[in-house]
Amino acid sequence: MTNQSILRLALLFCFSTTASCINYNLLRLQQRNCNSACQDLLWQLNGTSQNCLKDRTDFKVPEGIRQPQQFQKEEAILVIHVMLQQIFALFRRNFSSTGWNDTIIKNLSVELGQQRDRLETALEEIMEEENFTWQNMTTLPLKNYYFRIWRHLKAKSYSRCAWIVVRAEILRNFSFLARLTDYLRN
Numbered sequence: 100m101t102n103q104s105i106l107r108l109a110l111l112f113c114f115s116t117t118a119s120c121i122n123y124n125l126l127r128l129q130q131r132n133c134n135s136a137c138q139d140l141l142w143q144l145n146g147t148s149q150n151c152l153k154d155r156t157d158f159k160v161p162e163g164i165r166q167p168q169q170f171q172k173e174e175a176i177l178v179i180h181v182m183l184q185q186i187f188a189l190f191r192r193n194f195s196s197t198g199w200n201d202t203i204i205k206n207l208s209v210e211l212g213q214q215r216d217r218l219e220t221a222l223e224e225i226m227e228e229e230n231f232t233w234q235n236m237t238t239l240p241l242k243n244y245y246f247r248i249w250r251h252l253k254a255k256s257y258s259r260c261a262w263i264v265v266r267a268e269i270l271r272n273f274s275f276l277a278r279l280t281d282y283l284r285n
């Protein structure tokens with residue numbers, strides 16, 4: 100049985116019992132695997148930012164996101180979901196100037212997409228049983244942050260240096276994702 104179907108089963112079980120519903124421990128495990136696989140893949144994309152100093156830029160991380168200790172696990176799921184979705188979307192842009200191996204990008208997309216879908220299933224569950232009002236407050240600044248990253252790429256015509264800067268930024272995002280991942284506990 101795949102992890103995905105285990106999660107589905109667990110959710111089904113919850114519907115029929117009112118027991119606590121999402122298997123956060125399983126999600127944490129899956130998220131950890133995704134984090135490490137994605138980091139490995141990102142490392143394989145070559146290029147150092149040393150020759151690209153002029154293209155470095157401050158993407159201005161949203162304030163609320165700097166303080167992960169304030170998160171509830173539900174909020175952590177939401178934030179991780181947005182981050183994976185946005186990173187997924189970024190790497191669908193034109194990276195032909197980089198010489199990066201298509202297979203690596205493809206595998207990265209698969210990893211990101213799989214985990215994003217798992218989180219989505221959990222989020223749907225959370226939305227149904229709980230009543231959160233913080234969504235837009237949390238996710239809008241985060242989406243704007245990734246919008247600035249995309250705008251940078253676009254402004255630099257998806258140049259190799261622009262991508263190298265973005266790759267470095269995304270790699271650092273995964274240290275943050277690793278911290279968020281620890282919030283997923285039953």
Ligand SMILES: *[C@@H]1O[C@H](CO)[C@@H](O)[C@H](O)[C@H]1NC(C)=O
Nearest residue numbers: 193194195196197256257258
């Ligand atoms: C991708 O960018 C390169 C230049 O880096 C350009 O030559 C090519 O036409 C672009 N491809 C698409 C589909 O936009």
Ligand SMILES: *[C@@H]1O[C@H](CO)[C@@H](O)[C@H](O)[C@H]1NC(C)=O
Nearest residue numbers: 143145146196197198199200
């Ligand atoms: C690094 O990228 C360049 C393109 O800029 C490519 O020609 C080269 O094969 C890459 N090296 C490795 C080890 O992937």
Ligand SMILES: *[C@@H]1O[C@H](CO)[C@@H](O)[C@H](O)[C@H]1NC(C)=O
Nearest residue numbers: 143198199200201202203204
């Ligand atoms: C990309 O990487 C894969 C696996 O490492 C390798 O088999 C393939 O030849 C590479 N493709 C290019 C164009 O370098």
Ligand SMILES: *[C@@H]1O[C@H](CO)[C@@H](O)[C@H](O)[C@H]1NC(C)=O
Nearest residue numbers: 140143200202203204205206
């Ligand atoms: C991409 O994924 C395939 C299938 O999981 C694997 O065989 C291959 O080695 C991976 N390639 C890279 C470059 O990660």
Ligand SMILES: *[C@@H]1O[C@H](CO)[C@@H](O)[C@H](O)[C@H]1NC(C)=O
Nearest residue numbers: 226227228229230231232233
């Ligand atoms: C959600 O919370 C608000 C305010 O706490 C409350 O008025 C509303 O009835 C709740 N909605 C649901 C579906 O529980």
Ligand SMILES: *[C@@H]1O[C@H](CO)[C@@H](O)[C@H](O)[C@H]1NC(C)=O
Nearest residue numbers: 232233234235236237238239
């Ligand atoms: C939250 O975002 C959704 C779309 O993402 C929008 O329809 C809704 O009006 C927003 N709510 C608030 C309070 O801004």
Ligand SMILES: *[C@@H]1O[C@H](CO)[C@@H](O)[C@H](O)[C@H]1NC(C)=O
Nearest residue numbers: 160164268269271272275276
């Ligand atoms: C992305 O990386 C930067 C650079 O280290 C980091 O400061 C930031 O917290 C990360 N952004 C997010 C949204 O995690």
